[in-house]
Amino acid sequence: MAPRNKVTLKKIAELLKVTPATVSKALHDSSDISDAMRKKVKKTADKLGYRPNILARTLIQHRSFLLGVIIPDLRISFFSESSRGIYERARKRNYETILMVHDEKHEIEKENLEFLSDLHVDGILLNPAPGKFNYDVYDKLVEEGIQIVCYDRKLDDYNFPSVTIDDRKASYILTCEMLRLRRRKILFLGPNKGISVARERYLGYLDALSAYKVALNPDYVIPSDLSQTHSYEKMKSALDRGIEPDAVVCVGALVAYGAGNAILDSGLSIPDDIILGEFGDNDINSRLGVPFLTINQNPYKIGQAAVDLLVQNIEAKEKVVSEHIIIETKLLRREYGIRRHRSV
Amino acid sequence: MAPRNKVTLKKIAELLKVTPATVSKALHDSSDISDAMRKKVKKTADKLGYRPNILARTLIQHRSFLLGVIIPDLRISFFSESSRGIYERARKRNYETILMVHDEKHEIEKENLEFLSDLHVDGILLNPAPGKFNYDVYDKLVEEGIQIVCYDRKLDDYNFPSVTIDDRKASYILTCEMLRLRRRKILFLGPNKGISVARERYLGYLDALSAYKVALNPDYVIPSDLSQTHSYEKMKSALDRGIEPDAVVCVGALVAYGAGNAILDSGLSIPDDIILGEFGDNDINSRLGVPFLTINQNPYKIGQAAVDLLVQNIEAKEKVVSEHIIIETKLLRREYGIRRHRSV
DNA sequence: TTGTATGCGTTATCAA
């Protein structure tokens, strides 16, 4: 393939009748270059629209100023919003971000991780897929010196720095609100083990039940994966076999969509027959739909904090900070009792 | 920063007591290498988990096997779905994809484009932001030899190959369906000039009106940008000042969400009072919400076709194919009259 | 204050 027609240090150097080294130093404000030279170089670099070749720079500096971001799904509004926070904060700190989606599949997560390693990113903001499949890859990344920060989801067996909410507490608050609204047949839908958030949310659910002295009904704990279709099927079949909850705690956003669809398709109403609660998908409020109880996770803030933590670790000279930041949440009842959806 | 601890050609070479050149050739099945050598090299490369350094390879080959994908917004399901098609197809053809989001802002689109150029991607799948702001950047990319293919949206003044739907026809069909359902006060919400899709959809709207001999009411053409908030405000204020449509054609997915919210917040019902129609956001069907008329755009297929076209152009030895592929659409009325949303 | 030399990990062109 033909070489890209780009301005290089060499071209600038030829133009100014100096060496590439001089140009490089001038552009980096190196102390041992004359002011006159510096200005002259910068001016022509500007004029020619010079942009340093990331590839070459990374090759020699072992430093790319690239951050990888791995998320499960684009359709979860938490991730679109946190991605924005990440992008903006990273740019401010002179990093570019590269977004990858694993679709809850560990094979794809592995591809993503390897690609980011191939690209020599300086760090990765990670939302792992469920399961303990990629430990060998994580180990390799650590060995390569790529910093990893988890956000939203954590990895059980690694002590990577993280930015999350207090899932157990949030789930407790959410379930308590349902109980306060006099619901007693509260169903828990989604994974309740494996992935950290799910486990924590399940514990919070149990906490709330026992706080209100409601006995746990095992029939009301319905495992499903994090996909919309699977959650739909699980919810639908539960309703079909006569399980009649008056509230549902959904572990994930797509779970909530699946459950909601199933409930409505069964001719039941939300929130009169069943109250739906979930974590962090603000779109369920801002988009069309039925009333929801939602835990607001501050995705934008989480994204920013995650970048700060990651960059801090990347740029740390000495030892690495392994902090676990908890972002405050808020229970929202937006749109409750405001909207009216007429029967068709 | 410390060098990454990675297996390189050199290390493999040292281990096998040959030169890096030999290893390189063996791994590339070069004709002038012995079978024995080839096998030996490949075996140890495998064992050590060797992965070629993309940066170094790109630097010398002027070829990265990277594709950039630029989209407006993650929350539009069309893009999450087409992105999946793009990713999968690209991988099959041995390319990696890098996703960038411009959020309908041309400044960010510019940053995205420049970053992709810096990374030396071989080609870009582009969904431009509205406006004619980045022509200088497009020119630069073309000059650098980076192939560009547009999908969904096209660029007016460039003849980049493209994969789109027939927006005018789709809009015609959508509007006709509203007319067939005996609606006559049909509002057009969104941009109707500037961006190509918007213009085409406006024309289709006009086509339908005149096919049904309905006079255009200028009050029913309400310009807004593509954001949810702006569309909400425009729709709300129209309703507040007494404009009473019985159907709304929304140019974009976020426009539809904004309009829908405004309508519901005004105490009106969908679809009894107002039918809502839009293009391509399948999530509005698959998620919770009110009934919608939707043009299905086959996002997955569009993504795949776009990759094929782009890669074809990248790998073309001779001259470049500038094709404009039209993907078929289908009008959907999913969920119509099925769901019941009780009043609260 | 500037220039020279070297290397990052590849590949490509020669020579052996």
Place this chain on the structure above:
DNA sequence: TTGATAACGCATACAA
């Protein structure tokens, strides 16, 4: 069939 050498674009230690 394999090895030596140069080059991609940049940065840095060292010499001038």
